[in-house]
Amino acid sequence: HKYVYDFAEGNKDLKDLLGGKGANLAEMTNLGLPVPPGFTITTEACKAYLATGQEPDGLAGQIAARLEALEREMGRRLGDPDDPLLVSVRSGAKFSMPGMMETVLNVGLNDRSVVGLSAQAGGNDRFAWDSYRRLIQMFGKTVCDVPGEEFEHALDEAKRAKGTTDDLGLDADDLRGLVDAYKKIFAKHTGREFPQEPREQLDLAIRAVFESWNAERAVVYRRQERIPADLGTAVNVVAMVFGNLGPDSGTGVAFTRDPSSGAQGIYGDYLANAQGEDVVAGIRNTVPLQELERIDKTSYDELLSYMARLEEHYKDLCDIEFTIERGKLWMLQTRVGKRTAAAAFVIAGQLVDEGLIDLDEALHRVNGAQLAQLMFPRFRLDHEFEPVAKGVGASPGAASGKAVFSSDRAVELAGQGESVILVRRETNPDDLNGMIAAKGILTSRGGKTSHAAVVARGMGKTCVSGADELDVNVPQRRFTVAGRTVNEGDVISVDGTTGKVYLGEVPVMPSEVVQYFEGTLDPERTDDPLVRAVHRIMTHADQRRRLAVRTNADTAEDAARARRFGAGGIGLCRTEHMFLGDRRELVERLILARTDDEREAALGALLPLQRADFVEIFRAMDGLPVTVRLIDPPLHEFLPPLEQLAVDVAVAQERGEDVAKEEALLAAVRRMHEENPMLGLRGVRLGLVIPGLFAMQVRAITEAAVAVVREGGSACPEIMVPLVGAVQELETVRTEAEKIIAEVVGDSGVEVLIGTMIEVPRAALTAGQIAEAAEFFSFGTNDLTQMGWGFSRDDVEAAFFWRYLELGIFGISPFESIDTEGVGRLVRIAAEEGRAARPGLKLGVCGEHGGDPDSVHFFHSVGLDYVSCSPFRVPVARLEAGRAAV
Numbered sequence: 001h002k003y004v005y006d007f008a009e010g011n012k013d014l015k016d017l018l019g020g021k022g023a024n025l026a027e028m029t030n031l032g033l034p035v036p037p038g039f040t041i042t043t044e045a046c047k048a049y050l051a052t053g054q055e056p057d058g059l060a061g062q063i064a065a066r067l068e069a070l071e072r073e074m075g076r077r078l079g080d081p082d083d084p085l086l087v088s089v090r091s092g093a094k095f096s097m098p099g100m101m102e103t104v105l106n107v108g109l110n111d112r113s114v115v116g117l118s119a120q121a122g123g124n125d126r127f128a129w130d131s132y133r134r135l136i137q138m139f140g141k142t143v144c145d146v147p148g149e150e151f152e153h154a155l156d157e158a159k160r161a162k163g164t165t166d167d168l169g170l171d172a173d174d175l176r177g178l179v180d181a182y183k184k185i186f187a188k189h190t191g192r193e194f195p196q197e198p199r200e201q202l203d204l205a206i207r208a209v210f211e212s213w214n215a216e217r218a219v220v221y222r223r224q225e226r227i228p229a230d231l232g233t234a235v236n237v238v239a240m241v242f243g244n245l246g247p248d249s250g251t252g253v254a255f256t257r258d259p260s261s262g263a264q265g266i267y268g269d270y271l272a273n274a275q276g277e278d279v280v281a282g283i284r285n286t287v288p289l290q291e292l293e294r295i296d297k298t299s300y301d302e303l304l305s306y307m308a309r310l311e312e313h314y315k316d317l318c319d320i321e322f323t324i325e326r327g328k329l330w331m332l333q334t335r336v337g338k339r340t341a342a343a344a345f346v347i348a349g350q351l352v353d354e355g356l357i358d359l360d361e362a363l364h365r366v367n368g369a370q371l372a373q374l375m376f377p378r379f380r381l382d383h384e385f386e387p388v389a390k391g392v393g394a395s396p397g398a399a400s401g402k403a404v405f406s407s408d409r410a411v412e413l414a415g416q417g418e419s420v421i422l423v424r425r426e427t428n429p430d431d432l433n434g435m436i437a438a439k440g441i442l443t444s445r446g447g448k449t450s451h452a453a454v455v456a457r458g459m460g461k462t463c464v465s466g467a468d469e470l471d472v473n474v475p476q477r478r479f480t481v482a483g484r485t486v487n488e489g490d491v492i493s494v495d496g497t498t499g500k501v502y503l504g505e506v507p508v509m510p511s512e513v514v515q516y517f518e519g520t521l522d523p524e525r526t527d528d529p530l531v532r533a534v535h536r537i538m539t540h541a542d543q544r545r546r547l548a549v550r551t552n553a554d555t556a557e558d559a560a561r562a563r564r565f566g567a568g569g570i571g572l573c574r575t576e577h578m579f580l581g582d583r584r585e586l587v588e589r590l591i592l593a594r595t596d597d598e599r600e601a602a603l604g605a606l607l608p609l610q611r612a613d614f615v616e617i618f619r620a621m622d623g624l625p626v627t628v629r630l631i632d633p634p635l636h637e638f639l640p641p642l643e644q645l646a647v648d649v650a651v652a653q654e655r656g657e658d659v660a661k662e663e664a665l666l667a668a669v670r671r672m673h674e675e676n677p678m679l680g681l682r683g684v685r686l687g688l689v690i691p692g693l694f695a696m697q698v699r700a701i702t703e704a705a706v707a708v709v710r711e712g713g714s715a716c717p718e719i720m721v722p723l724v725g726a727v728q729e730l731e732t733v734r735t736e737a738e739k740i741i742a743e744v745v746g747d748s749g750v751e752v753l754i755g756t757m758i759e760v761p762r763a764a765l766t767a768g769q770i771a772e773a774a775e776f777f778s779f780g781t782n783d784l785t786q787m788g789w790g791f792s793r794d795d796v797e798a799a800f801f802w803r804y805l806e807l808g809i810f811g812i813s814p815f816e817s818i819d820t821e822g823v824g825r826l827v828r829i830a831a832e833e834g835r836a837a838r839p840g841l842k843l844g845v846c847g848e849h850g851g852d853p854d855s856v857h858f859f860h861s862v863g864l865d866y867v868s869c870s871p872f873r874v875p876v877a878r879l880e881a882g883r884a885a886v
């Protein structure tokens with residue numbers, strides 16, 4: 001079994017075996033770039049070690065052989081007292097897991113080789129002892145679990161004794177003393193001396209990297225990111241090169257294009273006389289990479305030529321870590337670089353222009369989540385506005401409002417029509433009402449999976465979490481930041497995309513990308529590279545996609561917007577809002593009706609109102625299919641709440657007023673009270689219990705369609721029955737509806753389809769029968785998820801999903817992205833059995849998942865005909881449907 005690969009033996013496609021870092025080091029080596037020599041121990045070795053707790057047979061020998069070859073190549077032996085070879089030991093899994101695993105530098109240093117290192121460095125004792133103390137610190141912490149603070153305290157102590165605040169203020173003697181202190185700390189915690197034998201150091205470091213794969217934080221991270229737990233990590237052993245050997249040395253990072261805008265050019269940072277860790281730790285200020293041209297032109301030119309090579313080779317933005325050791329450039333790492341949403345589109349467009357990739361590949365280089373980000377409203381920022389803090393962009397968007405520090409206050413002020421931002425250290429389920437009332441949420445603790453972040457994302461509400469520069473004082477209702485105090489009522493602005501926090505009200509504007517979708521920004525005329533790239537990629541996605549994209553809209557205005565955004569019809573027109581407002585009273589009359597006549601009168605009053613609503617919607621969607629769903633929610637949602645009504649009636653009785661009508665209403669509300677209304681009298685059940693209700697809706701829809709056709713338009717209504725669980729329910733509704741449709745349609749030529757939602761698990765499992773009575777199915781994945789998991793969709797996200805996400809039980813809420821294995825399986829079964837029973841059965845989805853990128857790919861793979869989502873998600877669904885098809 002081959003467990004160890006020289007860099008020259010690998011390539012970039014061996015990420016499974018060599019991890020991302022190892023595969024890319026191999027690729028650069030084979031391109032002839034100056035990579036410090038080294039080798040990679042495979043993920044197979046890691047897996048074998050983790051399975052048995054022992055290095056697999058043969059590994060030690062293979063490492064010895066590779067090490068010997070490395071020593072020959074470098075002309076130095078590991079830890080040689082006179083002229084030591086030193087190595088770094090770095091983890092590198094297939095998927096990058098930032099900050100999750102371990103690195104140990106300077107392996108091979110000990111009490112004797114530290115002297116040889118000084119000689120190698122031209123008698124630089126300070127450098128040698130500093131390198132040694134770094135080894136003991138990193139090795140102690142990552143290999144032997146010595147608490148890191150102990151080393152940091154000792155370092156602070158040494159600086160204080162010397163009267164300096166800077167590491168550079170310590171000289172060789174100070175550092176020698178620090179090494180002694182570190183060794184004592186090491187011995188105290190491990191019960192042994194710091195290992196002096198170089199090969200033992202190496203073996204222990206390799207073992208620690210293997211074991212770091214199962215560290216708790218790595219396990220949780222993988223669960224959340226859905227990275228399989230059994231991949232293991234590779235280990236890279238690389239000859240050390242030093243950027244801290246003097247002014248002709250240094251270290252830096254470089255990007256082949258601007259990772260924030262995508263613009264072409266030279267981007268990066270350089271730090272002279274430093275090691276990579278110093279850049280990360282921000283110990284000294286870096287200079288822009290261009291400065292390197294002045295400092296060391298030869299290395300700079302060489303670096304630029306490698307950057308061009310790498311970009312051409314990877315056909316993408318690359319990011320690079322490099323070190324210069326006394327004027328000699330070394331490439332330490334490269335990978336396809338992370339980038340902002342805007343840069344992703346711009347770069348994909350540029351690469352097409354440069355002939356490096358085609359448009360299909362460009363589709364793979366962007367995604368719907370990035371597009372969604374580009375569609376959030378933005379702050380209109382000019383020089384007046386400087387952020388005062390930066391946290392995690394936990395839920396995107398831009399919001400301004402008065403700072404409030406409690407949920408109650410948020411509700412109170414929002415009730416008075418004020419915009420508020422709820423500021424907390426962290427939120428908990430008690431803050432829910434405040435979160436709903438607020439325009440935005442700001443916390444000083446917690447990251448992307450904190451309660452605030454998860455709940456805000458679920459609500460689509462702007463949230464910045466973990467802005468730890470904020471000192472939040474809830475009892476005093478204020479926070480301080482950067483020396484300024486913000487009291488309750490002061491206006492602040494938060495940007496949930498960038499995580500930035502501003503004082504005062506920053507004006508908001510629609511993004512350029514939304515202006516483009518709205519049709520107010522012409523992609524052919526603008527010189528905005530982002531809009532041009534988005535236009536080009538969207539056009540290609542539309543050509544490629546097989547899924548149609550419809551919208552969920554129940555007003556003509558939403559329908560018209562969705563159409564501008566590219567919707568090919570309405571997949572879900574909910575009719576409930578048509579029963580609210582002024583019409584509530586008619587609904588009350590319907591519910592209170594004691595005789596058929598009274599009920600019919602109430603329905604008769606609703607009919608023209610409904611018809612007018614549908615006429616407007618059919619006009620807005622002229623020529624495109626419109627799926628109208630018959631009324632779904634339980635009737636009590638249209639009535640006053642029980643407690644309120646009971647109090648009102650009691651007070652009125654007390655005053656001796658005539659309350660006959662209110663008493664009847666109260667009795668009806670009591671009669672209709674349900675413990676679990678979402679599992680109660682709603683949807684088709686309601687239609688079967690209240691005579692004439694569905695019939696009135698069917699008539700309104702059909703009459704509206706006929707009216708639009710008679711005025712010269714074209715209407716394609718599809719009537720959808722909600723919450724069906726058994727074919728008999730649908731048949732009953734269908735028989736009645738067909739009679740009305742035949743009567744209303746007459747010779748108008750209007751065609752009306754009748755279909756059903758599949759949103760009760762039983763419907764999915766009996767889809768073959770249901771298809772006999774349905775011309776189309778639309779998967780209501782909100783209810784299907786609710787009933788499939790038994791999770792109340794209105795309660796559980798705020799109640800405990802944050803905990804499930806923290807534990808990694810979910811990577812994402814199943815209400816946000818379809819649970820392909822469970823709920824998705826129901827969809828698959830219903831699609832297959834439905835189509836088997838009725839070839840040509842039209843299949844769509846209208847739950848929230850219709851606009852979720854991963855879910856769109858799943859629906860494509862199941863073979864649905866369309867997805868339907870809210871107007872703002874339509875472009876996202878178009879893009880993802882295109883990506884799913886290439």
Ligand code: PEP
Nearest residue numbers: 759780781782783846847
């Ligand atoms: C669904 O359940 O997925 C659906 C679209 O219907 P509603 O959200 O209105 O229950």
Ligand code: MG
Nearest residue numbers: 759780782783
């Ligand atoms: Mg539903």
